[in-house]
Amino acid sequence: MNAPILQARGLMRHFITNKPLFGAPSIVQAVNGVDFEIIEGETFAIVGESGCGKSTLARLLSHLIEASEGSVIYDGREISGLTGAELRDLRREMQFIFQDPFSSLNPRMTVGALIGEPLRIHKIGTPAERRAKVAELLRKVGLRPEHADRYPHEFSGGQRQRIGIARALATGPRIVIGDEPVSALDVSIQAQVVNILEDLKDEFGLTLIIIAHDLAVIRHVADRVAVMYLGEIVELGEAAEVFAAPAHPYTEALLSAIPIPATGARKVQTKIEGDPPNPISPPSGCRFHTRCTYVQDICRTERPQLRDMDQGRRVACHFADNMSLEGIRTDNQARPPAVARRFARYSAARASMTANTESAKLEKEE
Numbered sequence: 001m002n003a004p005i006l007q008a009r010g011l012m013r014h015f016i017t018n019k020p021l022f023g024a025p026s027i028v029q030a031v032n033g034v035d036f037e038i039i040e041g042e043t044f045a046i047v048g049e050s051g052c053g054k055s056t057l058a059r060l061l062s063h064l065i066e067a068s069e070g071s072v073i074y075d076g077r078e079i080s081g082l083t084g085a086e087l088r089d090l091r092r093e094m095q096f097i098f099q100d101p102f103s104s105l106n107p108r109m110t111v112g113a114l115i116g117e118p119l120r121i122h123k124i125g126t127p128a129e130r131r132a133k134v135a136e137l138l139r140k141v142g143l144r145p146e147h148a149d150r151y152p153h154e155f156s157g158g159q160r161q162r163i164g165i166a167r168a169l170a171t172g173p174r175i176v177i178g179d180e181p182v183s184a185l186d187v188s189i190q191a192q193v194v195n196i197l198e199d200l201k202d203e204f205g206l207t208l209i210i211i212a213h214d215l216a217v218i219r220h221v222a223d224r225v226a227v228m229y230l231g232e233i234v235e236l237g238e239a240a241e242v243f244a245a246p247a248h249p250y251t252e253a254l255l256s257a258i259p260i261p262a263t264g265a266r267k268v269q270t271k272i273e274g275d276p277p278n279p280i281s282p283p284s285g286c287r288f289h290t291r292c293t294y295v296q297d298i299c300r301t302e303r304p305q306l307r308d309m310d311q312g313r314r315v316a317c318h319f320a321d322n323m324s325l326e327g328i329r330t331d332n333q334a335r336p337p338a339v340a341r342r343f344a345r346y347s348a349a350r351a352s353m354t355a356n357t358e359s360a361k362l363e364k365e366e
């Protein structure tokens with residue numbers, strides 16, 4: 001059974017901006033209290049519109065920035081307390097792939113130096129071993145060892161992102177976080193790069209966290225998906241099932257904007273109008289109520305909690321109930337085998353976490 005490798009608990013990050021609103025400093029609620037766990041070996045996607053807090057969440061998970069409140073637990077340890085060797089281990093074990101392959105690679109370094117740099121920083125191997133590792137990684141991402149002597153500008157966008165992937169894999173990480181890893185690339189090569197990432201994930205036994213504003217990018221690769229709106233998670237569940245039957249009106253609206261592959265047409269079921277509200281002054285009640293087709297009075301005043309529904313799904317909506325999940329197969333037998341396996345793994349991990357939390361509570365009480 002795979003255990004949770006990363007957990008967010010009541011995670012919050014607020015920024016104080018320099019632009020005062022009515023004379024007082026403004027506070028941007030970039031991430032506003034999120035709870036979830038990522039299971040070792042899964043591909044976990046975080047999706048939502050631009051500005052909803054995805055990148056801030058990724059930076060919190062990897063301890064690149066401090067949380068305002070709440071905690072991140074990596075492999076059973078709270079990361080805010082890590083220092084020295086433990087912090088270096090975390091940096092080695094958790095690597096990033098950035099959005100823009102044009103600006104994220106230093107143009108003055110050769111590809112070999114770029115891929116080998118994390119090995120040098122972490123003092124892994126001799127120079128000869130590092131060169132051999134660079135050659136191996138170049139092959140793994142579909143490039144050639146002789147490309148090590150060239151410079152990033154000699155490569156296409158897709159090739160540069162492969163170089164970024166090779167660099168991320170150099171230190172043998174356990175978790176790779178791709179922050180919009182393909183959104184700067186031509187649509188025709190996005191799938192290639194995502195597939196390489198997925199293949200390498202299986203080969204190296206990685207846990208993959210993919211951040212995307214475009215659901216089409218993660219549709220075929222994510223095991224589970226967390227949908228964010230204005231700093232909060234509004235829906236979380238098995239990707240195949242969230243895609244088949246979205247329970248939150250925002251997820252439904254996001255999905256309706258995905259082009260239908262055969263025709264390129266957009267399947268418009270639910271309209272999502274306007275831009276997301278400003279996270280400096282988010283709407284009261286449900287943050288999505290100003291754009292929700294199904295809005296009711298209660299949505300304007302009471303904030304819905306993220307609650308457990310059927311089949312590991314968690315949803316924050318006053319009106320999401322089991323009815324909206326009726327399209328989902330209820331018995332594990334009827335699921336496609338891969339989904340059934342992942343679901344079993346996830347349910348078992350959740351059950352063990354709940355049991356651990358309960359026994360910790362009991363110990364505390366005793």
Ligand SMILES: Nc1ncnc2c1ncn2[C@@H]1O[C@H](COP(=O)(O)OP(=O)(O)OP(=O)(O)O)[C@@H](O)[C@H]1O
Pocket residue numbers: 015016017028029030048049050051052053054055056057213279
């Ligand atoms: N250092 C910062 N100081 C002030 N505000 C910030 C800072 N970093 C992020 N924000 C604000 O926090 C909110 C969330 O930003 P974030 O970059 O995490 O969103 P995102 O979903 O990743 O968006 P995008 O896809 O456009 O990068 C935005 O309103 C952003 O302007």
